[in-house]
Amino acid sequence: MSSLVAAYSVIFGAIFIFTWLLFARQKRLEKKLDELRELVKDASRPRP
Amino acid sequence: MTSRVLGIASLVLMVFALYMALIYAPQEAQQGTPYRIIYFHVPMGILSFVSAYLLGFAGIMFLIKRDLKWDRLAIGAAELGVLCTACSLITGSIWAKPIWGVWWAWDARITLQLLLGLFFIAYFMLRAYLPDREKRAKLAAVFGVLGMIDVPFNYYSIEWWATQHPQPVLRGGGSIDPDMRLALYVSALALTVTCAYLLTRRLAIARVEEEVEYLEHLVHAHE
Numbered sequence: 001m002s003s004l005v006a007a008y009s010v011i012f013g014a015i016f017i018f019t020w021l022l023f024a025r026q027k028r029l030e031k032k033l034d035e036l037r038e039l040v041k042d043a044s045r046p047r048p
Numbered sequence: 049m050t051s052r053v054l055g056i057a058s059l060v061l062m063v064f065a066l067y068m069a070l071i072y073a074p075q076e077a078q079q080g081t082p083y084r085i086i087y088f089h090v091p092m093g094i095l096s097f098v099s100a101y102l103l104g105f106a107g108i109m110f111l112i113k114r115d116l117k118w119d120r121l122a123i124g125a126a127e128l129g130v131l132c133t134a135c136s137l138i139t140g141s142i143w144a145k146p147i148w149g150v151w152w153a154w155d156a157r158i159t160l161q162l163l164l165g166l167f168f169i170a171y172f173m174l175r176a177y178l179p180d181r182e183k184r185a186k187l188a189a190v191f192g193v194l195g196m197i198d199v200p201f202n203y204y205s206i207e208w209w210a211t212q213h214p215q216p217v218l219r220g221g222g223s224i225d226p227d228m229r230l231a232l233y234v235s236a237l238a239l240t241v242t243c244a245y246l247l248t249r250r251l252a253i254a255r256v257e258e259e260v261e262y263l264e265h266l267v268h269a270h271e
Contacts, residue, residue: 003146007085007139011092014135015242018127022249029256036263043267 051252054245061238065231073231085143091236092136095243096164097203099129100195103171107192110185119185120254122192124247126171129195132243133165148212156205157213160198167195181261 069087076083102125110118140158141151152158174191178184206213215223224232 001081003082003142004084007142008088010138010142011088011135014131015246018131018246019249022246022253026249026253026256029253029260033256033260033263036260036267039267040263 051245051248054241054248058238058242058245061234061241065235065238068231068234073228074225076228079147082143082146085139087231087235088239089136089139089143090232091239092132092139093161094236095239096129096132096136096161097199098240099125099132099168099243100164100199103129103168103192104194104196107189110189111193116181116185116258119189120251120258122188123175123254124250126168126192127250128243128247129168130165130172131246133161133168137161137165153212155211155213156209157202157211160202160205164195164198164202167198171195 065087069084073084073087075081103122106118106122106125109115110122137158140161144153145151171188171191175184175188178187201208205211206215
């Protein structure tokens with residue numbers, strides 16, 4: 001019984017961690033993308 | 049939209065697969081409870097082969113078309129490959145301890161599966177050492193194609209060589225109870241849909257990564 005619980009925990013734990021890492025990476029990248037878009041917008045504005 | 053549908057479908061199928069594996073499928077006379085590990089171990093092994101072929105296919109398509117979308121698919125396939133290979137090896141090891149009395153045996157199937165896992169890791173190491181985007185995609189594509197070589201040897205290893213690993217349960221003479229077979233198909237479907245969902249999420253992230261890389265390049269060029 002304990003081996004079954006251990007094996008299923010590995011499978012579902014691994015899928016959960018993989019999914020969580022994907023969402024965390026997406027959130028981080030979207031934040032960075034917004035920052036970079038702001039920087040590009042500022043840089044493309046005509047300077048006085 | 050596709051991603052959302054796949055996400056919901058994978059959740060529903062996973063619950064159903066757990067019911068089939070833990071309640072619906074009959075008990076195995078010799079092994080007892082640990083045999084139920086196969087309902088997720090076998091599909092994970094098959095999906096690791098699918099990942100290797102997907103990686104190789106994406107590599108070939110990139111070499112022909114030179115379109116970076118194939119490189120993005122290759123990255124997603126390789127990441128899933130790491131996940132599926134690791135899960136199949138670890139759950140196999142957990143199953144082996146009560147059945148064989150050992151955690152690990154250096155037989156052909158298990159060693160080739162370990163090699164497949166190391167191949168996926170080597171793929172990411174190769175990518176990490178190549179800073180140029182185009183060159184990285186080209187060399188990674190060539191390397192990715194090589195991974196497909198492991199799969200047929202791995203798949204037929206239990207027939208070609210004397211191994212400790214059990215013989216195939218799904219092909220070769222109906223050696224499995226129909227209810228067990230159905231439970232195995234359901235869990236395989238659930239894990240396939242889950243992997244498809246994870247792949248669509250990963251592809252979306254890869255597109256954002258490229259946009260970030262492009263904008264960073266633009267900002268640095270402006271400074």
